[in-house]
Structures are given as C-alpha cells and as structure tokens.
Amino acid sequence: MRKKLLGTLAPAAAFALPVFILSASILSASILSASGAVASEGPQPLALPPAIPMAKDVAYPGTVALAVTATDLDRHVLSVSERVPLPSSVTEKGGDVVLLYPSWLPGHHSPGGPISEVGGIGVKAGGKTVPWVRDTVNVNAFHIAAPAGAKDLEVSFQVLTPITPREGRVVMTPAMVNVQWNMVALYPAGYFTRDIPYSVKLTLPHGWQYGTALRASGPAVGDTVTFGTVPFNTLVDSPVFAGQYFRKIGLNRPGETPVALNVVADRPEWLAATDAQIGLHQALVTQAGLLFGTHHYDHYDFLLALTDELGGIGLEHHRSSENSGPPGYFTKWDKTFPAKDLLAHEYTHSWNGKFRRPADLWAPDFNTPQRGSMLWVYEGQTQYWGYVLAAQSGLMTPEQTLDAIAMVAAVYDRRAGRTWRPLVDTTNDPVIAQRAPLSWRSWQRSEDYYSEGQLVWLDADTLIREKTGGQKSLNDFAKAFFGVDPGSYVTRTYTFDDVVAALNGVVAYDWATFLHDRVDRPSPHAPLDGLTRGGYKLVYTETPSPYLKAFEALRKVRNFDFSLGFTVDSKGVLTNVEWGGPAWNAGLAADETIVAVNGMAFDADDLSDVITQAKVPAKEPITLLVRARDRFRTVVIPYHLGLRYPHLERVAGAPDVLGAILTPLK
Secondary structure: OOOOOOOOOOOHHHHOOOOOOOOHHHHHHOEEOOOOOEEOOOOOOOOOOOOOOOOEOOOOOOOEEEEEEEEEOOOOEEEEEEEEEOOHHHHHHOEEEEEEOOOEOOOOOOEOOOHHHEEEEEEEEOOEEOOEEEOOOOOOEEEEEEOOOOOEEEEEEEEEOOOOHHHOOOOEOOOEEEEOHHHHOOEEOOEOHHHOEEEEEEEOOOOOEEEEOOOEOOOOEOOEEEEEEEEHHHHHOOOEEEEOOEEEEEOOOOOOOOEEEEEEEOOHHHHOOOHHHHHHHHHHHHHHHHHHOOOOOOOEEEEEEEOOOOOOOEEEOOOEEEEEEOOOOOOOHHHOHHHOOHHHHHHHOOOEOOOEEEHHHOOOOOOOOOOOOOHHHHOHHHHHHHHHHHHHHOOOOHHHHHHHHHHHHHHHHOOHHHHOOOHHHHHHHHHHOOOOOOOOHHHHOOOOOOHHHHHHHHHHHHHHHHHOOOOOOHHHHHHHHHOOOOOOOOOEEEOHHHHHHHHHHHOOOOHHHHHHHHHOOOOOOOOOHHHHHOOEEEEEEOOOOHHHHHHHHHHOEEEEOOOOOEEEEOOOEEEEEOOOOHHHHOOOOOOOEEEEEOOEEOOHHHHHHHHHHOOOOOOOOEEEEEEEOOEEEEEEEOOOOOOOEEEEEEOOOOOOHHHHHOOOOO
C-alpha cells in the first residue's frame, strides 16, 4: 500500500536552482537543476493540505454526547446531534478541530463508511453558527474553526439511508431499523477510538423493542433509551436491531454468561421458534464453548432479522453479530438449512477476528487503512468452524453439511482464475472491488479466502489427525490460539509466524511451507486433500443434492455451473457464466436472458430435460435464443455430457474422519 504523504509540500519551483543564464526561449522550455535534471515545461502539482492529526493513545478530555432519532421510517432518515467537548488548548485560543466520519470499519475489510449518505451538517459553538470545511483529500474529514472560549461544539446532521436496494443496503423499513453507530457519528481526530468516551441516546418508533450489546443506563424515557458510556470503538462494535415485531430468546444455561438471540421480523408470525429450534441454538453456544475453552465477553447478543425488506447482512462484533435470515428461518425450518451456518460463522468471529485479529487488520481509529493479508485465517478458518459448529449443534445435519462442503470443493476446484491469481491476492478484493458484482467472477476471483480458506483448514485439520493417530486436531489449535486470556476483551493481534508456531505447538510439521503452498501460489486445483484424508472423494451425478435444491429455492435460481457452465434465475437471466465452460465457449455472458431453449419458451425444468436428452449419441446441440438488452441472437452449445452435480462419496475402507469432525463435542 502506498505510504501516506505527511505534511505540506514545498512548491516545486523551490527545488529548481538555475546554474547559468539561458536565452529566454530556451529557459521557457526547460530549467537545468542543481542535480543536472531537466524540469519539463508545464504545470507542477500543488501542495497537499496539511495531514489529518495522527491518532495517539491518550485519553480524550471529555465525553461526546450522541443522540440519534430513528423514527422517520417513511423517508428513511436518521437524525443526529452531537456535543463534542473541546480540549482546553482549543478553548483558550481557538483553532482547527478535525472531526472524522468513520471509513475503515472492522469486518468490512475496506473503506466502506457511507459518507455519501450524510447531509444537513450544521455546527454551533455557544449557540452561534461555526463554519466547517471538508478536507479536499480526505473527504471523511471536516475542519471546524472553533472560536476561542468555546467549550464544546454542537454538531447536527442527517443520514439519508437508502430507500431502495439500488442505492445501497436498506437499513430502515416499516417494521425494523438497523442502527450502526459508525453511520451516525463523527469523532475527533488525533486519538485512538478506544480513548474517546461516548454517551448515547436512541429514540425509536413508539412501542418498538431492540437488541444490542449495549446496556441501558436506566429505564427508557418515553421512546428514548440512554445507554451507558462506552469508548467509541466499543460503541461502533455494538449496533442495534430494533423492530415492531421483536423476540428475545435466552440461550445460556442458568448461572452461565448471558447469551441471547434477539429476533426482529417483518411479520409477527415469523418469530415462532419452537423449543426444539431454540435448543439447537443453545447447543451452538455450548459447542463453541467446548471448542474454544473460554470466551471473551460478559454477554453476547445475536441480532437476527427475518426479512424480505431490510438489507441482508452478516457482520461480526465482539459481543454481538448482525445477521439476516430468510423469513421462514423458523417456520419453514426444513427448507432454510442452507442459511443455518451464518450464526455459527459470526459467533466464531468473537474469538477469531475480534479477540484475536491479524496485526495488519488492527488500526487505532476508523480512518487508518487496514490490510487483509491474513483474511484466509480471519475469515477462512471462521468459515470452517461455522460449518463444523452448525453441524455439531444440529443447526445443519451432517448430511447437509457434507453436501455443502461438496459444493464448496466443486466450485473452487473448477475456478479458472486460480491458475493466475493466488488465494492470498484475493484478500485485497474488498478494497479492489468494494464487493461490487463482477462480470467474470470465476476468472477474476473474488473474496475466495472465505471458502477456499475453509478447504485449507479442513486440509490442516485432517493432517493433524492423521499425524497424531486421531489424538489431536485443529480443535487443539483453536483452544490454544483463541482460548487464551479468559474473560479478556483486549484484542490480541497475530502474524503468519504466530499461526505457524501455534500449529507446531499441536504437532511438529513444516506448516510454513504447507500454508505458503496453498495460500501464496497459484494452483490448477483446490486443496482437496482434506476430503481424501477425511474418507471422501468429490464426485458428480445427475441428481442435485438436497442442499443444492434448497439453496436454489432460497436464491430463486437454477445451477447448471457444472454442466452448461451457468446459473440462471427464474426469469431466464444468467446470474453467472463460468469462464472456460461450454456457455462461455459459446459466447454467453452474465445478465443476458435465455428466451427460448430448442425453440420453446424458457423454463428451467425444460432446460434440465434438454440437457439430459442431449446425452443421446448424435443428438443435436442445445440451441438457445438469447436476449442482450435490445438484441436477440441464437447460441449453439455442443454439450452432450448430461447434468452434473457435486457430491461427496465415501472411500471404501477409509475411516470417516469428516464424520468425526462433525460429531458434537463432549
């Protein structure tokens, strides 16, 4: 990453020193500098503005008072007021005060603060309006000329949240609100965010209830709740889900650290969790405790939105997590299991990502760039434990989990882009692509450190089990690496060498080479040795697994990635085309629409039948009528291998190590 330029640059002319007089015409063309270099004719860059004050680990002199009103549901507007106390040095003489709008947020892995949604900024001191100026380089920084004698600044603004998904993630609906404090707060530059205390008031629509890791300092006054004072980094790490239809479900046993499932829904009937379903979520808490051996929170709050209207999310926090589930999460339990690993994944982040965090992903404030070189641990191992804990708790059955792993293995083993782009480079994708849709994801690669990282850690787990005769496993690494400092909330950072040392503490091996081979180097195939050691092999049949069928139903798509090489939605729109596959070779691209198949109007079931029929020897190629905007064309795909869907098949005579991994801990 390019190093930030600090200070004010001197004008370029100051660096050019003529050593002899030239004619006017020659002098106008060039100037010979003292170093002998020739400066070209034309503009020179202006000096950059003064750098924003760097964060220092010193206590901020006062508590920022923040008040947020989240009642304008029709217009999707959050109203904000802040009182920012000023340091005595500013009060005495006045001066430039810089307030920052958070940009780099933990869990986003990129500068994603929605600064474009901020409007109506006003600043006062002592009741009088004070001018502000946005920094011309750092657009998330606001310079405020505080007058001498001012003890604090009164700041007000609105956050104009998206009204439709076209504009961004919807956070306000008629039935629920997701308040993320980073969206609704400015903070003073020059301090670690852990050193800036905030007191917060939140006003919600009448009668609504809420879930958050924050705790109220007293009873609500009307529709306004006041939370206890916390450091700004803790505030940002403690979002709120509030709703008209709300249910709070305790998941801890009596006497244990409180853990709650806070559920909001578009409709009240969607909150109807059965005792058996609640028991499975309680088992998730138990299994995670057995895996890691301890925890690093005084309470934990799952925030779960069951909705078609609020924007989807899965975001980790130290003492909570923001999660979206399908409306039928409880009421259509047997159909929504492909979404059941999300809570396990985000819960794991309390250990991996929040308590233990890669050193280059930790920053002193929310405007210092982060780097994600270790996201294959932060997210990849979390993805692994998410699947394992979902199975161990019963949120997913072992069979469903094996089917899910088969999909992961098949997708990443066939990913064309792995031949040129190593896994570690995909850790830059949150910054490169900003999580925007990609035209050719299978070639460009995206954030593959999640699921391919999962395969790396399955590989490591089975290798440890093999080398120790089943006496040790990646569970031992988890307990030794993440289960340290019981009860501590203080983040502990780690490096690649720390991970290698911890693995060697479980079993001696050349773990550095093992990881470098899988993470740092391109490879034509995914790391599937974990399947082989686990007692399984990846195979393809003509029948989709129950997991894939349920996944297709939730996403409203049909997956032909492993046959024709594309996924298509219910309207015939191609949502993905695999680079190098039959459809790609025929010239198809994402966002085109299949209008007809072999002369008949598009229907996904009919397309499936046509693919099967094309297996007949000497059968004609599959012919598609395709629309791309206002143009129609006929595409011929000479494909005769039939339907292909991934499955895991037991290797005869091999021990079922995968089955052991997915068995509940005791």
